[in-house]
Amino acid sequence: MKTWLDAWPVFRQLTGPDPLGRGAAARSRATENVVARTATADRVVQSVCPYCSVGCAQRVYVKDEQVVQIEGDPDSPVNRGRLCPKGSASKSLVTSPTRVTKVRYRRPYGTEWEDLDLDTAMEMIADRVLDARRRYWQDECDGKRVNRTMGIASLGGAALDNEENYLMKKLYSAMGAIQIENQARI
Incomplete structure (x- = not known):
């Protein structure tokens, strides 16, 4: 019979086969139900970050004609999939409720x-x-x-x-x- 102790991640880590806590010990029922926004996207659009003159390539994930995620493009020789903090937050340029559209x-x-x-x-x-x-x-x-x-x-x-x-x-x-x-x- 499982107790509350068995559900505790630290206990599972110390007593189970995953002592470093990088696998099953770190996962919970909530974690198992998490799905990446990129996995549910209808399509991916190639774009360029609008913030500076570097021109970092972005992948814009779209679901139901709404932007759901923006990530760096790993195929780009410019940024190799990485984005600076501004580029990483560029989704808010499109989705922010305070965005002026008129x-x-x-x-x-x-x-x-x-x-x-x-x-x-x-x-x-x-x-x-x-x-x-x-x-x-x-x-x-x-x-x-x-x-x-x-x-x-x-x-x-x-x-x-x-x-x-x-x-x-x-x-x-x-x-x-x-x-x-x-x-x-x-």
């Missing part, structure tokens, strides 16, 4: 935020870019032809890759901006 806008001198539809927000941004370009346009500076605007600048994030930086440079240069930088230092 365009939020606070009018100048306003005290409250309001929701905007995406088309309205994009029109507002386009209008402001064109206005800044027009107001700060310079044909000449010190007698030299410059054809530039000092009203638009770009500081790219460290998570942008070379291709994205190339496109940003082309876009801002086409608008006449000359202050175009990227903060990536790796």
Whole structure:
């Protein structure tokens, strides 16, 4: 007859065939019922961590069109399946209940935020870019032809890759901006 002592993991470890407590002695009924989130996923999507310019590969596990787990990709030569603490916590970027999923806008001198539809927000941004370009346009500076605007600048994030930086440079240069930088230092 089994007693409460038999259910105690330390007792099982000391009296059983698993003295180091790495096998059966460390397992309980609750442990036996645990299933990894990755085992129940419908599909795995390859992705890249958004935090820095290293570009660690990730495996995103999806079940019922919801992200259930994000792990490092062991097939990646960049991170070999490992993620830093930020990368390991990147699932919360998608699943956090506090994640903002609407365009939020606070009018100048306003005290409250309001929701905007995406088309309205994009029109507002386009209008402001064109206005800044027009107001700060310079044909000449010190007698030299410059054809530039000092009203638009770009500081790219460290998570942008070379291709994205190339496109940003082309876009801002086409608008006449000359202050175009990227903060990536790796």
